[in-house]
Amino acid sequence: CGVFGVYHVAEAASLTYYGLHALQHRGQEGCGIAVSDGRQVKSHKGRGLISEVFSEAPLQRLSGDIAIGHVRYSTAGGNLLENVQPMLSVSHRGTLAMVHNGQIVNATRLRNALEDAGSIFQGTSDSEIILHLIQRQKGSLLEKIRQTALQLEGAFAFLIMSENSIYAVRDRHGLRPLSYAKVQDGYCISSETCTYDVISGRSIVDVQPGEIVKFSDDRVEHFRYAPAERPAMCAMEYIYFSRPDSALDGVNVHLFRKASGALLARKDQGIEADIVIGVPDSSISAASGYAEASGIPYEMGLIKNRYVARTFIQPTQQLRDRGVRMKLSAIRSIVEGKRIILIDDSIVRGTTSRRIVQLLREAGAREIHMRIASPMITYPCFYGVDTSTRQELIAAHKSVQELCDYIHADSLRFLSVEELRSICKGGLCTACFDGQYVTELYDYAEKLNE
Ligand code: 5GP
Ligand code: SF4
Numbered sequence: 001c002g003v004f005g006v007y008h009v010a011e012a013a014s015l016t017y018y019g020l021h022a023l024q025h026r027g028q029e030g031c032g033i034a035v036s037d038g039r040q041v042k043s044h045k046g047r048g049l050i051s052e053v054f055s056e057a058p059l060q061r062l063s064g065d066i067a068i069g070h071v072r073y074s075t076a077g078g079n080l081l082e083n084v085q086p087m088l089s090v091s092h093r094g095t096l097a098m099v100h101n102g103q104i105v106n107a108t109r110l111r112n113a114l115e116d117a118g119s120i121f122q123g124t125s126d127s128e129i130i131l132h133l134i135q136r137q138k139g140s141l142l143e144k145i146r147q148t149a150l151q152l153e154g155a156f157a158f159l160i161m162s163e164n165s166i167y168a169v170r171d172r173h174g175l176r177p178l179s180y181a182k183v184q185d186g187y188c189i190s191s192e193t194c195t196y197d198v199i200s201g202r203s204i205v206d207v208q209p210g211e212i213v214k215f216s217d218d219r220v221e222h223f224r225y226a227p228a229e230r231p232a233m234c235a236m237e238y239i240y241f242s243r244p245d246s247a248l249d250g251v252n253v254h255l256f257r258k259a260s261g262a263l264l265a266r267k268d269q270g271i272e273a274d275i276v277i278g279v280p281d282s283s284i285s286a287a288s289g290y291a292e293a294s295g296i297p298y299e300m301g302l303i304k305n306r307y308v309a310r311t312f313i314q315p316t317q318q319l320r321d322r323g324v325r326m327k328l329s330a331i332r333s334i335v336e337g338k339r340i341i342l343i344d345d346s347i348v349r350g351t352t353s354r355r356i357v358q359l360l361r362e363a364g365a366r367e368i369h370m371r372i373a374s375p376m377i378t379y380p381c382f383y384g385v386d387t388s389t390r391q392e393l394i395a396a397h398k399s400v401q402e403l404c405d406y407i408h409a410d411s412l413r414f415l416s417v418e419e420l421r422s423i424c425k426g427g428l429c430t431a432c433f434d435g436q437y438v439t440e441l442y443d444y445a446e447k448l449n450e
């Protein structure tokens with residue numbers, strides 16, 4: 001998912017609309033915006049893309065200079081309208097709106113306890129728990145959010161908006177990215193920094209793991225709700241999920257991917273090949289890094305139909321299969337008779353890789369050496385990236401050679417976890433590669449065996 005917020009900038013809803021457009025790659029199943037004019041909170045949300053859910057009319061109705069918005073990619077909880085965010089809670093003390101990116105791993109026990117204490121939930125997503133928890137705490141809103149954050153385990157970057165303030169909260173490992181920037185006389189808050197280019201944001205600051213940043217009374221204050229723990233930014237944010245023009249905890253995504261490609265090239269010294277091809281779009285950066293480091297020219301051997309949505313992010317396997325077939329084509333005049341280094345960012349289920357190798361062979365490729373700019377994904381993610389069970393993860397059941405045979409490549413290599421870690425100095429979560437989850441798993445521990 002992607003979250004975006006605006007504090008004290010005129011026409012906050014329009015700005016949020018632009019921000020969410022730049023975050024659309026983080027989720028396409030639903031979206032919404034809540035706005036406050038200082039007295040009243042209004043919202044609009046629906047299932048589908050920003051361009052589908054928002055047209056002129058709903059934006060005009062959303063007047064005010066404080067806003068939060070969300071693009072949804074469902075992991076926990078299905079694609080129900082009730083799960084689309086922002087979520088609102090209305091009480092005699094006022095209205096709160098919330099947007100959340102991540103996944104709470106102790107959600108079931110928190111939810112059961114809340115239900116036993118009388119809470120009534122509208123939907124099935126883990127995000128709704130956050131609002132219920134806040135309502136049950138005592139003290140100032142900051143104190144309530146602090147008490148709530150302390151009870152949540154797992155991955156979260158969330159925003160809470162009241163009539164006149166926004167609170168930005170990041171989990172204590174910093175699994176999901178969150179930052180803010182100065183925009184005109186106010187601030188914008190965003191999952192990814194690519195949004196700030198669109199809206200002329202400057203002076204970007206990362207919300208630190210374990211921090212609450214409060215935007216209120218025309219100023220920004222940082223509070224720590226938990227001691228610093230091992231920082232563990234999701235490696236997949238760098239490898240696949242984020243946009244190349246974003247920086248996560250200060251590290252540019254494109255440069256990270258280029259470095260991963262260069263590391264793959266270094267392991268391939270002396271390999272004989274004619275061209276390097278990246279699978280568009282997410283693997284082009286890594287492929288350019290490989291080409292630069294190896295001296296083998298980069299070529300555009302695969303073309304993407306940009307009007308087909310990202311395959312993976314589709315919720316069912318059937319939709320994903322159809323997506324892959326519509327999405328990519330090989331350029332025969334480039335690949336015919338060539339020995340190709342084919343770079344992709346990751347192998348999850350293996351469907352895409354197998355199909356791409358087949359496409360290139362049909363277009364006359366002579367040899368295909370597949371290089372993956374991440375380690376083998378052998379464990380499921382419970383922190384909000386995808387819903388694959390171990391059963392579906394092809395690398396969990398095959399050796400590299402078996403996998404190479406399965407996708408019909410001439411050779412196959414992955415990046416190691418150590419190589420991945422060497423790329424950026426900040427800590428990384430690498431649980432989907434090595435099973436080293438950074439939190440307890442609670443409700444999800446048993447899913448490890450599914
Ligand atoms: P597979 O070969 O496993 O079918 O697909 C891997 C491809 O799916 C990669 O090219 C990657 O860019 C793309 N992909 C789409 N969504 C995701 C995701 O959520 N996680 C990962 N790791 N890869 C994804
Ligand atoms: Fe990211 Fe993998 Fe960790 Fe999930 S398990 S947060 S996808 S690195």
Ligand code: MG
Nearest residue numbers: 279280282283
């Ligand atoms: Mg890809």
